[in-house]
Amino acid sequence: MEREMSGITELEPTPKPRASAAAPPSTIHLEGDLPGVGGFGMLLTLFSYVLILLFFPLSLFYTIKIVQEYERAVILRLGRLTSRKAKGPGLFFIVPCTDEIKVVDLRTVTFDVPPQEILTKDSVTVRVDGVVYFRTFNPTMAVVNVENAMNSTYLLAQTTMRSVLGTKNLAELLSDREAISNEMQDILDKATDQWGIKVERVEIKDVRLPPGFQRAMAAEAESSREARAKVIAAEGEQNASQALKEAADVLDESPAALQLRYLQTLNQISAERNHTYVFPLPLDLLIKLFGRSS
Structure with a gap:
């Protein structure tokens, strides 16, 4: 390209084309006609x-x-x-x-993922093992695109378990296993699709905590149960006190009802065991009894 400036003609250098580095394909998708021999x-x-x-x-x-x-x-x-x-x-x-x-x-293959030492998001070290179910849906891709489909899936399941569980808290790991298993299944299924393998299911078998942490969690759970028991007992006492207050109000309004309740209590006590009991009589009851007799 030429351009003129102050009567001087200059030639601009032609830009060099950029070299395009095409990465070799990592997988074979088996599209188009197959080459001959x-x-x-x-x-x-x-x-x-x-x-x-x-x-x-x-x-x-x-x-x-x-x-x-x-x-x-x-x-x-x-x-x-x-x-x-x-x-x-x-x-x-x-x-x-x-x-x-x-x-x-083509049958469903099952293998156990060995226990993995995993550091959770809240810095707790746990040992987690699992089981993976998968099957081959495209035999040609399983032969051409990967050297050993089963061993590759096995190793991928280990790394996926460590990476997924490392982003979870201990509470999520213990209480939300189904959602974690589904997430691991989706990740594995997408990764193994180019190998002609379908991951059907992933399950977390066991989560093992350190012994000291187990004792701490047991003590915490026991404390929580004791606190709930005390709250329930306090609520019961409050309800009982309210009921007694209402009963006392009713008996206070009717002195005859109070006397009948007192006699009924004496009858119940005497019916249980044959012992001699000495009960003080209320002063107001004596006044009423002697007042009526006089």
């Missing part, structure tokens, strides 16, 4: 078919494979996928000289 690969495959025909029917023992109902077989021909869809269940045909079989189990 090439010309040399076709020759090897044709030679393998010729050997199968020459040694027929002995070659049937090597070319026919069987997978169970809960299994699928991923076939790699000269290191390349032959089909996006895995083979099985039942019988299928392979070329023994060029094909490699990877059998994947």
